[in-house]
Amino acid sequence: MFIGNFVAYSDQALPGFELLTPELLKRTRERATLRWADRYTTLIVSAALALLGDDAADDGLALITATAFGTHRTTFSTLDDILDFPEAQILPTRFSHSVHNAAAAYVGAALKMRGPAIALAGFEQVLCEALELAKTFLHGGLCTRAMVIAAEEKALLTEKAHELWPERFAADMPEGVVGFLLSLSPQDNRRGRLLLDRSARVSLSSPFTFGGDAKLFQALAHADATSEHHL
Amino acid sequence: MNVCISGFGAVSSLGVGLEATRQGLYAPPKLPTLPTRVDTSLRLPVFEVPLAGESGQPGGFTNTMLELALTEALDQAGLTRSSLAGRKVGVCIGTTVACQLNNIPFYDDLRSGRAASADLFRRYVVSAPAEWLRRELKLDGPAINVSNACASGADAIGIGALWLEQGACDLVIAGGADELNKVPLDGFHALGICSKQPCRPFAADRDGLNLGEGAGVMVLERPDDAKRRGHCPRHTLAGFGKAADAYHITQPHPDGVGLEIAITNAFRQAKAKPADVAFINAHGTGTDVNDRVEGQTLARLFPPNFAYMSTKSLVGHILGAAGALEAIFTCIMLEQGVVARNHRCPACPPDIPVAPLSADLAFDGDLALSTSLAFGGSNTALVIKRMS
Amino acid sequence: MDEQTADFRREFKANLIDWLQIEDKTPDDIIDDEPLFGEGLGLDSLDAVEIVIMLQRKYNINQREVDQKREVFATFATLSDFVQERSSRQ
Numbered sequence: 001m002f003i004g005n006f007v008a009y010s011d012q013a014l015p016g017f018e019l020l021t022p023e024l025l026k027r028t029r030e031r032a033t034l035r036w037a038d039r040y041t042t043l044i045v046s047a048a049l050a051l052l053g054d055d056a057a058d059d060g061l062a063l064i065t066a067t068a069f070g071t072h073r074t075t076f077s078t079l080d081d082i083l084d085f086p087e088a089q090i091l092p093t094r095f096s097h098s099v100h101n102a103a104a105a106y107v108g109a110a111l112k113m114r115g116p117a118i119a120l121a122g123f124e125q126v127l128c129e130a131l132e133l134a135k136t137f138l139h140g141g142l143c144t145r146a147m148v149i150a151a152e153e154k155a156l157l158t159e160k161a162h163e164l165w166p167e168r169f170a171a172d173m174p175e176g177v178v179g180f181l182l183s184l185s186p187q188d189n190r191r192g193r194l195l196l197d198r199s200a201r202v203s204l205s206s207p208f209t210f211g212g213d214a215k216l217f218q219a220l221a222h223a224d225a226t227s228e229h230h231l
Numbered sequence: 232m233n234v235c236i237s238g239f240g241a242v243s244s245l246g247v248g249l250e251a252t253r254q255g256l257y258a259p260p261k262l263p264t265l266p267t268r269v270d271t272s273l274r275l276p277v278f279e280v281p282l283a284g285e286s287g288q289p290g291g292f293t294n295t296m297l298e299l300a301l302t303e304a305l306d307q308a309g310l311t312r313s314s315l316a317g318r319k320v321g322v323c324i325g326t327t328v329a330c331q332l333n334n335i336p337f338y339d340d341l342r343s344g345r346a347a348s349a350d351l352f353r354r355y356v357v358s359a360p361a362e363w364l365r366r367e368l369k370l371d372g373p374a375i376n377v378s379n380a381c382a383s384g385a386d387a388i389g390i391g392a393l394w395l396e397q398g399a400c401d402l403v404i405a406g407g408a409d410e411l412n413k414v415p416l417d418g419f420h421a422l423g424i425c426s427k428q429p430c431r432p433f434a435a436d437r438d439g440l441n442l443g444e445g446a447g448v449m450v451l452e453r454p455d456d457a458k459r460r461g462h463c464p465r466h467t468l469a470g471f472g473k474a475a476d477a478y479h480i481t482q483p484h485p486d487g488v489g490l491e492i493a494i495t496n497a498f499r500q501a502k503a504k505p506a507d508v509a510f511i512n513a514h515g516t517g518t519d520v521n522d523r524v525e526g527q528t529l530a531r532l533f534p535p536n537f538a539y540m541s542t543k544s545l546v547g548h549i550l551g552a553a554g555a556l557e558a559i560f561t562c563i564m565l566e567q568g569v570v571a572r573n574h575r576c577p578a579c580p581p582d583i584p585v586a587p588l589s590a591d592l593a594f595d596g597d598l599a600l601s602t603s604l605a606f607g608g609s610n611t612a613l614v615i616k617r618m619s
Numbered sequence: 620m621d622e623q624t625a626d627f628r629r630e631f632k633a634n635l636i637d638w639l640q641i642e643d644k645t646p647d648d649i650i651d652d653e654p655l656f657g658e659g660l661g662l663d664s665l666d667a668v669e670i671v672i673m674l675q676r677k678y679n680i681n682q683r684e685v686d687q688k689r690e691v692f693a694t695f696a697t698l699s700d701f702v703q704e705r706s707s708r709q
Contacts, residue, residue, distance in 0.1 A: 086675075
């Protein structure tokens with residue numbers, strides 16, 4: 001697959017990542033009319049807008065989102081409602097945003113994308129699976145380009161994850177979003193080839209570290225059409 | 232597309248297993264009742280699976296149902312669990328509830344600063360269905376949890392088929408599972424789309440959906456591989472179409488734009504046309520908007536008086552598992568040569584051009600369509616063929 | 620319009636803007652007799668269900684009452700007057 005574009009934002013100074021700022025999220029909300037959208041959605045839409053830039057979306061553009069913790073902040077807000085208010089009075093829009101594909105729906109509406117849209121969730125290599133799925137869609141003719149966007153949001157659950165499972169989750173995990181715009185067509189190549197090899201992969205990677213390989217993101221951030229990236 | 236459906240298993244309010252499912256599809260419908268496993272003050276009828284269990288426990292009831300459906304699917308496919316270990320087997324499971332940590336006591340402890348259960352959290356992390364199955368069965372291959380709301384189960388089957396076509400693996404376990412849970416019950420109620428009565432897909436007096444629960448699993452493989460091991464599948468997946476509405480986060484596009492594209496693409500893959508299908512197992516939730524959009528779109532695309540129905544009138548809306556179970560129900564109806572009727576819709580409503588089936592219908596054809604319209608406008612169409 | 624109604628409408632506009640997170644509008648931007656849905660304020664189906672919850676939580680008006688009087692959602696004024704009248708009864 002060829003990488004047409006790559007974006008990465010984080011609240012921490014990770015190599016290859018731009019800083020995720022409140023201003024970026026505010027600009028996204030204004031550009032994409034995200035009145036009801038929650039923060040998780042805003043992260044995903046931010047990446048989508050950055051990936052496409054001035055390009056137009058067409059019906060051949062697919063969207064695959066990936067996450068481990070997903071919309072946990074919004075899910076917990078819904079649980080706040082259930083705990084603090086009569087059951088018949090929980091906020092419906094909050095609940096609507098607790099489904100993972102709400103973000104995909106916003107991207108679709110904002111960018112007028114009618115290609116396939118799938119939301120994936122999981123704790124073992126979910127971004128890698130999403131990239132593999134993009135390759136599957138492209139080779140299967142379901143789309144001519146694919147956006148793969150992975151997001152993790154920082155909130156209570158991710159802040160407590162280390163305490164609840166120190167061997168599995170680091171303290172102070174970053175939040176942020178990474179996005180790839182992929183294609184099989186050489187004329188879409190801007191950042192090089194992405195070569196996927198499932199058998200070579202380290203297991204239990206998080207969306208931001210690819211199993212700890214910070215070099216990959218640094219490389220992606222500075223890549224050009226001649227680069228080759230292995231995952 | 233030509234991927235064998237080598238076996239399948241089903242758990243729903245109709246019962247556990249295909250025998251109960253087959254009978255339930257054609258018997259007088261069991262009506263939904265107030266939930267017994269979910270602690271709620273809302274008086275909303277639901278379609279519960281007749282099994283004991285606890286709601287809201289990560290790795291609990293959802294995976295129990297998934298296990299049962301998987302065991303049956305493997306058995307139907309003539310495979311054993313041990314024969315899969317170490318093999319390139321892909322797992323693709325659709326779900327909504329299992330990919331959210333919505334255990335209320337856990338969260339109450341967490342937000343109050345009390346010691347929340349580390350054990351429950353760890354169970355949540357390791358129990359995402361596809362990853363859990365890959366680990367349990369020691370499989371070597373892709374594992375994806377599709378969290379695409381109401382189209383998840385159908386998407387999982389379509390993705391599994393693509394994997395096989397492209398050699399990403401040699402066998403696929405695909406399907407969906409979702410348990411009844413307080414959060415979607417309260418949430419859909421807040422959105423004003425739950426009915427206090429048994430749901431009435433496509434009916435003039437329809438006023439909302441009933442939630443259900445269950446699991447549906449298919450074993451998929453390439454025709455040559457099935458033949459090589461002497462297995463004769465009875466169905467194939469002939470087309471998988473997927474498209475978005477690009478419209479709204481809860482409402483479908485009023486003209487069914489995404490649904491039309493998905494159906495068109497599925498038929499193109501199947502090298503078939505709308506007139507070739509014997510029937511359509513529609514998404515038909517019983518909500519005002521979905522049924523109108525879907526009913527009008529289908530009427531636009533299919534010949535006059537086409538046969539269609541919604542199995543949600545029998546088992547409710549099983550969210551992440553709906554698309555998978557409906558594909559399985561479609562297989563059963565193809566096998567039986569009889570489409571089950573759409574219950575509780577005595578007359579064609581003014582906003583839907585063609586009435587759904589009000590009586591069971593015997594047919595000759597070997598092709599059927601199953602549609603899923605997810606929250607947020609993600610549409611999936613599966614074309615399924617019965618092998619002669 | 621009497622002063623009480625004017626005051627209620629002004630406060631109700633502010634509450635509506637706040638609840639529905641309409642960041643780009645002020646109470647003065649909401650015209651009393653404009654449609655709430657579609658044109659006018661341009662609210663959609665999600666806003667409709669949110670308003671029902673707002674009426675329950677902030678004004679103690681239960682869903683059944685609202686279901687029986689769907690016409691009150693026509694304009695801002697019809698909704699505000701309905702809420703004002705129900706609130707004065709409590």
